[in-house]
Amino acid sequence: MVFSNLNCPRARPVARGFSMIEVLVTLMIISLALLGTAGLQAYAMRLTQGGQFRTQAVFLVADLVERMEANKSGAVVGAYVVANITGIDFLAASNAPSTACATAPCIDTALATYDLSQWQHALAAALPQSSWSVVQTVAGDPSTYTITASWVDRRTDTTMAAGDANSQFGSNAAGTGEKFSYTATRTLSNN
Secondary structure (H helix, E strand, O other): OOOOOOOOOOOOOOOOOOOHHHHHHHHHHHHHHHHHHHHHHHHHHHHHHHHHHHHHHHHHHHHHHHHHHHOHHHHHOOOOOEEEEEHHHHHHHOOOOOOOOOOOOOOHHHHHHHHHHHHHHHHHHHOOOOEEEEEEEEOOOOEEEEEEEEEEEOOOOOEEOOOOOOOOOHHHHOEEOEEEEEEEEEEEOOO
16 A cells, blocks of 8 residues: 555745845945955055155155265354255245255365255155254354254144144145154264
8 A cells, every 4th residue: 555645735835045035134244345445545544655654754764864974064153054955945935956065075064055955845846745944052173963854744633723722834834634753863073
């Protein structure tokens, strides 16, 4: 005798695979993770740019110190003194860097003027919203200089108002950013 299965209800097959809701939840979790990663990458790029500005400021101040070392007699007489200048004002006032001492020898004070022209153009081009000063804090032989390079790094949400008492940038400072500066002191002697 053979029994027939025709009258017995069949067992339902077990559901396999993912439902649409599970797929959507997974896609949402992955998209949130990717958005977080993109935000972290953008933040890291801003920090890297800020580090590049700091490094550039150190190199540029060291460049001026080396120029002073090469022209000690000009430095001792105070030929490298520069008042507080902003990059925007400097570039508006002079169109091209000096080339006076590039091909012919110069006297000490003319060489200092040439060095400062080259250095100020490099500083204005390399640092955003830059300003600088070169102060002779001790005159005579030996002579001591304090060199300060400042810039605005736009990686923060701090707003600097135009004409702020702490701002050296005047009306050109409107926008977001934080002011940074690098200061170096160097003593030079003709001996």
